[in-house]
Amino acid sequence: MKISEIFKTKRVLSFEIFPPKPTSVVSTIYDTVDQLRELTPDFISVTYGAGGGKNNTETLEIASVVKNTYGIESVAHLPCINLSKTDVLEILDDCKKAGIENVLALRGDAGSATKNDFQHASDLVSFIKANGDFHIIGACYPEGHKECASVVEDIHNLKTKVDAGADQLITQLFFDNQYFYSFRERAVIAGINVPIEAGIMPVVNKKQIERMVTLCGVNLPKKFLSIMDRYENNPEAMRDKGITYAIDQIVDLIAQGVDGIHLYTMNNPYIAHRIYEAINTLLVA
Numbered sequence: 001m002k003i004s005e006i007f008k009t010k011r012v013l014s015f016e017i018f019p020p021k022p023t024s025v026v027s028t029i030y031d032t033v034d035q036l037r038e039l040t041p042d043f044i045s046v047t048y049g050a051g052g053g054k055n056n057t058e059t060l061e062i063a064s065v066v067k068n069t070y071g072i073e074s075v076a077h078l079p080c081i082n083l084s085k086t087d088v089l090e091i092l093d094d095c096k097k098a099g100i101e102n103v104l105a106l107r108g109d110a111g112s113a114t115k116n117d118f119q120h121a122s123d124l125v126s127f128i129k130a131n132g133d134f135h136i137i138g139a140c141y142p143e144g145h146k147e148c149a150s151v152v153e154d155i156h157n158l159k160t161k162v163d164a165g166a167d168q169l170i171t172q173l174f175f176d177n178q179y180f181y182s183f184r185e186r187a188v189i190a191g192i193n194v195p196i197e198a199g200i201m202p203v204v205n206k207k208q209i210e211r212m213v214t215l216c217g218v219n220l221p222k223k224f225l226s227i228m229d230r231y232e233n234n235p236e237a238m239r240d241k242g243i244t245y246a247i248d249q250i251v252d253l254i255a256q257g258v259d260g261i262h263l264y265t266m267n268n269p270y271i272a273h274r275i276y277e278a279i280n281t282l283l284v285a
Helices: 001-005 027-039 057-068 085-098 121-131 149-164 176-191 207-214 221-229 235-255 271-283
Strands: 012-017 043-046 073-081 102-106 135-140 168-171 196-200 260-264
Touching: 001 012, 001 135, 001 168, 012 027, 012 073, 012 196, 012 271, 027 057, 027 271, 057 073, 057 085, 073 085, 085 121, 102 121, 121 135, 121 149, 135 149, 149 176, 176 196, 176 235, 196 235, 221 235, 235 260, 235 271, 260 271
Parallel strands: 012 043, 012 260, 043 073, 073 102, 102 135, 135 168, 168 196, 196 260
Antiparallel strands: none
8 A cells, every 4th residue: 555545544653663783683673563563553664774775685575574464554765875777676676576665765875875876865756756656755854954055945955856756755853843843834835745744763862862963963952951961871761751752742743733753663662662652542633
């Protein structure tokens, strides 16, 4: 099923997982999926892993198992900066053979580019649209992409991506909902009318926070900084406060009519269960 059909009937709840590291036991990812299945997500997305490249087969394997064994719609991440058009055609063919109908089209890390067929995610979106029958998801950035000079430029680029064929958007993580609301307003003004899922990451330790700020350039509200300062040396309390903060964000987003919630689980089903228990009744309200 294409995810666009789900948005027609309900507010969407989805999870992101990532392939295990080479040193990890592969079966653990399916233990995670087992536990996430209990929460009846509308779909599970599977990241492409560091570096990309067409030989990164774990994504499609896991996405196929999620759909065909667990009966949950799956999304395969597809970063294009290291791929040729031939590579992408092969991946799309593999997706089709596996029954995967949903793809998250990404540029990927520009610093690692080795091929030049796709300079931007919008190039990949238009290529997928012309070469397959897929529901195409694009990424978006409530605080603006860190490489853009302004949020106006960022929205212009996003409109290009949607006009190229993106059917849905998922945001980068954010910790201040006001950024999301301002972004959503700019998107409406620009004529972007596809569903937008809010990407939420429950941060459970200080190291994780610092890494996210470095990678994504997101801002941390004063309230969040206070939590980090107070509980950074108490891992259990930090985890619980991080979960509570994410729940508060989601409750507010639902009250403001968000199209869906996409939870970056970090392969931690305990966190997903805690959040689901707190918001489940609100999702169907």
